[in-house]
Amino acid sequence: MDLELRQLRAFLAVASELHFSRAARRLHVSQPALSQQIRALEKTLGTALFDRSSRATELTAAGRVLFEAAPRVLSEAERAQSLVTQAANGAVGLLTVGSVGTALASITPRILRSVRAAFPDLQLEVSQHDTSAQLVALADGRLDVGLVRAAQPTDAVAVEHLVSEPLLCAVPADHPLAVGPTVDPRSLADEPFVLWPRALGRAFFDIIVSYCLGHGFSPRIVVEGADIETQLGLVAAGLGVSLQPSYYANLRPPGVVFLPLDGEVPQVALQIAYRRTDRSPAVAHFVATAKELAEAA
Template identity: 40%
Template sequence: MELRQLHDFLTVAEELHFGKAAKRLSMTQPPLSQQIQRLEDELGVLLFKRTKRHVELTKAGRTFLEGVTRSLDQLNKAIEAAERAQRGEIRKLTIGFVGSATYDILPPVIREYRNQFPLVEVTLQELSTPDQIEELYQGKLDIGFVRPPIRSDAIISEMIHETECILAIPRQHPLSQEKSIPVSMLQNQPFVLVSRNIWPNIYDDVVSLCRNGRRLSKGPFIAGDHQLY
């Protein structure tokens, strides 16, 4: 049995007319009739009831049609998948991201990716940077939006976005009256910081800067209505 025979059978089953089916297949009617006859001989069943004016599927023909339709559908999906793989497209993409990426980075990136690759199933997982690194090592993530630095030769990283680090204090805080706040003034101040397990680098940097009394490397920092440098 050849794939061409299945396509010919499917076309005749859709048209229920050998002349119209032959026209769709860009062939004459006699070769098409012979092709269907050979298929019936090979299967050992009668697929069509034929008269000069009427063609209809037999019970065996209807059953065979259901199977052929499913098989050709699966074959077409397999061909599409192979073509996507050839183009470098994948069927599923698992993306990790830190919480802050939800607001400005992730939405436009995901929207554009889905516009370009609508058939790819995208799964999103909110994870801390250390957890994403571990998931990338294990192959559970395809890509991650993390906070740098990434100290690993096994992972390729690229800076795609920078955000400023903000110092926020209550309006009634004594430092809110200051026009400029050097880091040394933050020593011995209680801090609300992200957990070190979630963002170890920023945690260590803030603690180190405040202990050493050095100026923060990037600004501005916002305290109440004041812009602090």
């Protein structure tokens, strides 16, 4: 059976009007053309849909059944067409998003809100990962897009800049350095450091080490933390000082004071990453939205 949607629409017009001429005017077609469509539909279904034996046009029993079913068929067909169009435009489906913690507490929610407002039928699955884990997951296809820090592009993953933040010095609240308005980086030479493991963010780790070496010392790392909450907790406990992107100062952890560093300070980039081979419109929309919001900020 090969039903045509235009024939169903023609049928519904005649069934609603119970008059071929009025239905033809409603559809802006000639009456002979409309009659031909109805006859073709009846031939396909193998039964008459209208009783033409009297002067008035009436629905047959089969016609009444189709009159009930046809609107649902047309509605589902239109919905399917809409979904196909939305999918082609990246407005439906599932988009898996990774994000570093700072981005989740800053720009990521704004990006998600904007994408959801534009594409309410697009499912967003969001999870927190460090930069290195995101780059691996992107290359493996387990993530579609990621918000990362100080990452280097690879053969498989493209990285684009969003915003930059200066490094700040995080010290215990009872540390002598906590009373000063700023910190001379050379005064950190003999301090124990709390840092991220290099494996979780090589580029960011190397920025800190390079900064310290530029001021005549190598940081004496005494303890590492796999997430920012752990690191700041270790700083608050007095185990060491740390250098962190400025956004973490907004977290206001108890027992930790954030201070600007004297002189020229490295900028730590927040970036968006995605697979180079990904042609998904949803990914393109997400990346474009992230860049627009970052530029506005």
